[in-house]
Amino acid sequence: xxxxxxxxxxxxxxxxxxxxxxxxxxxxxxxxxxxxxxxxxxxxxxxxxxxxxxxxxxxxxxxxxxxxxxxxxxxxxxxxxxxxxxxxxxxxxxxxxxxxxxxxxxxxxxxxxxxxxxxxxxxxxxxxxxxxxxxxxxxxxxxxxxxxxxxxxxxxxxxxxxxxxxxxxxxxxxxxxxxxxxxxxxxxxxxxxxxxxxxxxxxxxxxxxxxxxxxxxxxxx
Numbered sequence: 001x002x003x004x005x006x007x008x009x010x011x012x013x014x015x016x017x018x019x020x021x022x023x024x025x026x027x028x029x030x031x032x033x034x035x036x037x038x039x040x041x042x043x044x045x046x047x048x049x050x051x052x053x054x055x056x057x058x059x060x061x062x063x064x065x066x067x068x069x070x071x072x073x074x075x076x077x078x079x080x081x082x083x084x085x086x087x088x089x090x091x092x093x094x095x096x097x098x099x100x101x102x103x104x105x106x107x108x109x110x111x112x113x114x115x116x117x118x119x120x121x122x123x124x125x126x127x128x129x130x131x132x133x134x135x136x137x138x139x140x141x142x143x144x145x146x147x148x149x150x151x152x153x154x155x156x157x158x159x160x161x162x163x164x165x166x167x168x169x170x171x172x173x174x175x176x177x178x179x180x181x182x183x184x185x186x187x188x189x190x191x192x193x194x195x196x197x198x199x200x201x202x203x204x205x206x207x208x209x210x211x212x213x214x215x216x217x218x219x220x221x
Contacts, residue, residue: 028217029215035064035065036064039053075200078196080112093163097130103133104202107197111124112124112196125140126182129158138182139152151172151184152183163175168221170190199211
């Protein structure tokens with residue numbers, strides 16, 4: 001059976017084993033063109049098949065327009081791509097905001113497993129806050145059987161930056177603007193899972209704090 005579950009093999013992805021530099025293959029690319037609800041949206045443009053699926057019930061209110069998916073006024077949602085992967089990179093611009101009236105965050109998820117109520121019971125995630133909020137700007141976490149453990153943190157402000165989260169084997173790497181800010185080894189979650197992004201706003205006024213995630217790319221690592 002192909003390792004990624006949709007007809008691609010390692011030979012296909014790495015040029016059949018021929019000599020030369022490894023060139024990542026884009027599996028999913030979402031440019032958020034148009035407007036509407038994230039739930040059940042088919043990525044556009046698309047490679048690899050599948051759709052965006054909402055894991056958290058409140059995510060039914062998360063919309064997209066003008067190159068970003070957004071959460072505001074207590075909106076929240078984790079949207080995962082429906083194709084499971086083991087090793088990959090997920091890349092996107094993140095804009096969590098802070099105005100004093102409430103925090104927002106953006107998180108990238110890898111190898112996640114949805115639970116009975118759709119909230120993940122396991123997976124790796126990178127949580128991104130605006131540095132002005134007073135929260136740790138970047139936290140790399142693992143969730144195993146519902147138990148969360150912090151694997152690494154960074155004081156780098158991710159706001160408006162391209163964040164790349166790569167998982168290959170037991171190696172986990174977080175980059176901000178192309179610079180590595182967290183790199184750890186963990187073998188707790190070794191099997192394929194879902195990859196995606198989470199956005200949440202804790203403010204009660206529309207537009208007060210808005211979590212945005214820009215064009216999303218999932219590619220081979």
